[in-house]
Amino acid sequence: xxxxxxxxxxxxxxxxxxxxxxxxxxxxxxxxxxxxxxxxxxxxxxxxxxxxxxxxxxxxxxxxxxxxxxxxxxxxxxxxxxxxxxxxxxxxxxxxxxxxxxxxxxxxxxxxxxxxxxxxxxxxxxxxxxxxxxxxxxxxxxxxxxxxxxxxxxxxxxxxxxxxxxxxxxxxxxxxxxxxxxxxxxxxxxxxxxxxxxxxxxxxxxxxxxxxxxxxxxxxxxxxxxxxxxxxxxxxxxxxxxxxxxxxxxxxxxxxxxxxxxxxxxxxxxxxxxxxxxxxxxxxxxxxxx
Numbered sequence: 013x014x015x016x017x018x019x020x021x022x023x024x025x026x027x028x029x030x031x032x033x034x035x036x037x038x039x040x041x042x043x044x045x046x047x048x049x050x051x052x053x054x055x056x057x058x059x060x061x062x063x064x065x066x067x068x069x070x071x072x073x074x075x076x077x078x079x080x081x082x083x084x085x086x087x088x089x090x091x092x093x094x095x096x097x098x099x100x101x102x103x104x105x106x107x108x109x110x111x112x113x114x115x116x117x118x119x120x121x122x123x124x125x126x127x128x129x130x131x132x133x134x135x136x137x138x139x140x141x142x143x144x145x146x147x148x149x150x151x152x153x154x155x156x157x158x159x160x161x162x163x164x165x166x167x168x169x170x171x172x173x174x175x176x177x178x179x180x181x182x183x184x185x186x187x188x189x190x191x192x193x194x195x196x197x198x199x200x201x202x203x204x205x206x207x208x209x210x211x212x213x214x215x216x217x218x219x220x221x222x223x224x225x226x227x228x229x230x231x232x233x234x235x236x237x238x239x240x241x242x243x244x245x246x247x248x249x250x251x252x253x254x255x256x257x258x259x260x261x262x263x264x265x266x267x268x269x270x271x272x273x274x275x276x277x278x279x280x281x282x283x284x285x286x287x288x289x290x291x292x293x294x295x296x297x298x299x300x301x302x
Contacts, residue, residue, distance in 0.1 A: 014274045016266065017082060018296040019054030020288040021233070021281040027247060033286035042076050049077045052292060054084065056148065056233075056279045061086040063100045064127070067134045074141035082145040083138055084231070084277060087177070088131050090116060090124075091168075094152050102130060128171055139175070145277060146178040146205060146231060153217040156185045162198060169204060178231045180207035182217040192222065199226035208269070210262075211235040215242060223265055225272035232266060234291070236282035246283075253287040254280075256294060263298040 022028070023045060038047040048055065057065075057073075065085070073083060090096040095113035098106055105123050107114065116124055138144040149168055155161055168177050179199070181187075186195045199206050206226040209219055212235070223232070236252030243249050270276040278295065280288035 014270045014272075014276055016270050016276045016278060016299055017052075017054040018278045018292050018299065019052040019056065019082075019280075020283065020292050021056040021279050022058050022283055022288075023048040023055055024059075025283050027285045028283065028289065031286035033289050042072075045073065045076045049081050051289070052296070053080060054082045054145065054277055054279070056084045056086065056281070058086045060131075061089050061094075061150075062097075064088045064102070064131045065134045067137060070135055071137035074137045074143050077143060079142065081143055082277070083143050084145040084148055084178075084279070085135060085138075086148045086150065088127070090114075090119075090127055091131065092149050092151050093155060101127070132172065132175065135175070144175065146176045146229065147172055148180065148207065148231070149177050150180040150207075151182060153182045155181065156183045157191055157195060165199075165204060166202060169202065176205060176229065178205035178207050178229070180209060180231075180233065181219055184219055187220055187222055196222075196224050196226055203227040205229045205231055207231040207233055209233050209235060210237075212237050212239075212241040223269050225269060225276075228274040230269050230273045230276045232269065232276065232278045234278075234280045234282060236287075238282075250282050251284040251287075252282045253284075254282070254291045254294075259291060259295045259298060263295065266295075266299065 034044055034047060038044045093116065095115060097113055098109065098111060105126060107119060109118070111118070135144055165179060185191060196206070204226060206224060208221065208223045208231065210221045211218060213220070234254065236250055236254070238249055238252045240248035240251065266276065266278060280292045282288050282291065
């Protein structure tokens with residue numbers, strides 16, 4: 013079985029800080045990250061989706077964590093085709109517009125290229141410290157299976173090289189009927205890591221829980237099964253805690269996934285209170301016991 017690392021999406025959520033999961037002694041950002049890293053070997057940085065990271069921040073992350081710790085970093089929204097707040101763009105790159113949000117086509121090619129360059133270069137401290145895992149590219153629900161979108165996956169891989177992007181889809185067309193095999197074969201042919209998901213079904217953004225390794229690295233994200241998945245309130249959207257029985261059913265499936273590849277990253281994204289941290293600890297114990 014290949015290496016499995018288990019962690020959570022974020023370590024700084026307000027409700028997590030209020031939950032009592034951190035000891036009272038972890039009363040600064042540095043101490044909280046240090047404590048988190050003593051409990052888990054992996055974390056996903058989601059704040060970088062909303063605003064691109066600063067290189068000095070990445071340097072602090074690297075300095076505050078031990079060797080072997082891994083950060084997966086979520087790609088900035090503009091790079092995945094999501095609407096992006098103008099205020100989130102680098103100040104000197106903001107277009108003169110009355111729009112509150114923009115898409116890549118709203119920017120000049122030069123500005124778009126510069127956003128890519130700055131986003132990737134800001135991660136240099138994590139790369140130098142051996143702390144960077146994958147760049148998570150989570151695409152919007154309108155990113156369907158088309159030839160153009162497949163080509164964009166290859167473009168992203170070229171832009172990120174030698175860093176590793178991993179791709180999460182939010183439209184069922186990638187896995188409906190014969191498209192499932194077509195999608196997995198395409199990803200395998202180009203050694204592109206695929207992000208498996210467990211999430212609520214029956215929504216526009218729903219993707220089935222297809223577990224498969226398409227490269228030497230597999231990623232699994234648990235989003236929970238909240239009945240308020242479409243809520244704009246993040247705590248309602250991800251407010252779900254997996255039972256021990258649910259996690260016990262997942263453990264052998266994750267071990268089988270790990271048998272297909274060299275490294276597997278498992279992230280609990282049900283970030284409401286300390287649900288993700290509690291579930292991640294339980295799941296890691298189940299995997300270790302095996």
